[in-house]
Amino acid sequence: MNDCGLRIADCGMIGRKMPTPRTAQANSSACRGPTTRNSQSAFRNPQSAIRNPPPPFARGVTLVELLVTMVIIAIIAAAIMGTASAAIEHGRRSHTQALITRIHTLVMERTASYETRRIPLHQDFEGSIRISFNGVAAGQARQDVRLLGIRELMKMEMPDRWTDITSNPQILQNVPALTQLYRRIYAGLRGPDIALHQGAECLYLVVMHSTGDGEARTLFSSKDIADTDGDGAYEFVDGWGNPISWLRWPAHFTQSSFMMRDAEADHDPLDVYRRDMQVALGPVSSDYKTPPGAQRNVPQILSLYIGNNRGLRDQVGAFRMVPLIYSTGPDGRSDIASGSDSFIQGLDPYDPSSSIGLISDTNGDGENNFRDNVNNQLIEY
Ligand SMILES: [Ca+2]
Numbered sequence: 595m596n597d598c599g600l601r602i603a604d605c606g607m608i609g610r611k612m613p614t615p616r617t618a619q620a621n622s623s624a625c626r627g628p629t630t631r632n633s634q635s636a637f638r639n640p641q642s643a644i645r646n647p648p649p650p651f652a653r654g655v656t657l658v659e660l661l662v663t664m665v666i667i668a669i670i671a672a673a674i675m676g677t678a679s680a681a682i683e684h685g686r687r688s689h690t691q692a693l694i695t696r697i698h699t700l701v702m703e704r705t706a707s708y709e710t711r712r713i714p715l716h717q718d719f720e721g722s723i724r725i726s727f728n729g730v731a732a733g734q735a736r737q738d739v740r741l742l743g744i745r746e747l748m749k750m751e752m753p754d755r756w757t758d759i760t761s762n763p764q765i766l767q768n769v770p771a772l773t774q775l776y777r778r779i780y781a782g783l784r785g786p787d788i789a790l791h792q793g794a795e796c797l798y799l800v801v802m803h804s805t806g807d808g809e810a811r812t813l814f815s816s817k818d819i820a821d822t823d824g825d826g827a828y829e830f831v832d833g834w835g836n837p838i839s840w841l842r843w844p845a846h847f848t849q850s851s852f853m854m855r856d857a858e859a860d861h862d863p864l865d866v867y868r869r870d871m872q873v874a875l876g877p878v879s880s881d882y883k884t885p886p887g888a889q890r891n892v893p894q895i896l897s898l899y900i901g902n903n904r905g906l907r908d909q910v911g912a913f914r915m916v917p918l919i920y921s922t923g924p925d926g927r928s929d930i931a932s933g934s935d936s937f938i939q940g941l942d943p944y945d946p947s948s949s950i951g952l953i954s955d956t957n958g959d960g961e962n963n964f965r966d967n968v969n970n971q972l973i974e975y
Pocket residue numbers: 787788789790791792795823825827
């Protein structure tokens with residue numbers, strides 16, 4: 595050990611000035627041990643720990659780096675929020691479409707039932723027809739009155755506005771039992787503007803009381819139903835919480851995948867004799883006789899319902915009508931014309947002077963509020 599210690603001391607003192615003999619060098623190597631090189635490295639660069647820069651994360655963050663990080667986080671957050679928002683909107687739309695499809699199925703079943711319904715016409719019609727018409731014309735008059743009777747029954751049992759049930763029938767013998775039920779419900783409503791959302795409220799009554807063999811209630815959950823205007827009449831509500839409304843005879847709705855609006859190719863199935871009151875009577879004349887004591891005079895009735903401008907009416911034949919059931923979409927506005935509330939005065943759904951179902955800027959805001967609607971005739975999947 596002493597010998598080795600001397601030699602190390604020798605190397606440190608004279609190693610750079612004179613060559614070390616081979617034997618001495620070998621001894622030096624043998625005695626250096628595993629830590630000698632590190633010791634030498636530290637010796638050669640004693641200030642290396644100070645000169646080398648610290649690792650990046652050990653020093654502070656610059657303002658630019660902070661801003662870049664914040665921008666990236668904001669972009670990612672916005673992307674996540676946007677995706678979540680789109681997913682919520684898609685969910686609302688899908689829910690609304692599914693609900694409208696369910697309502698559509700029930701309403702269409704009910705609509706089809708009128709093709710085979712017995713129509714209880716007012717008893718005075720038969721006497722009036724016998725006195726006023728002969729032969730073929732008498733048969734055609736019966737067909738015309740029957741068609742009017744079907745439409746009146748539909749109007750009163752499938753109302754899309756309150757006047758459909760509050761007005762008294764002109765063709766039918768009595769107020770239908772279903773209409774009497776609707777009238778009792780209507781009499782219990784309250785509020786300053788009961789007519790608000792009346793289409794949606796009538797749709798709810800029709801679906802719940804006249805479809806699904808009495809089981810319609812089981813097809814809807816409580817979140818599908820609300821009374822948004824607080825008048826006591828319920829409505830089906832869409833994914834945005836707005837009432838789902840309908841039009842029983844949307845003759846002027848042109849954006850339908852189901853309704854051809856072509857009397858030749860797809861005639862009204864309720865008009866089984868293809869009458870549509872086009873030719874039976876000719877010009878309505880005051881010469882027609884009224885049976886003694888009769889309250890229903892066929893010529894007068896037909897004159898009331900088809901008017902005098904028959905040429906204009908005849909331009910629009912009776913095509914198959916598909917009820918329009920619609921949500922106003924996220925903007926809460928439909929831009930679909932629903933016509934006037936006194937529609938009970940006419941039993942001609944094809945009246946060219948009517949605008950029912952017409953897509954137009956009904957709220958007058960200059961915007962197209964139809965585009966985002968959801969309906970049963972233009973369903974997007
Ligand atoms: Ca209302």
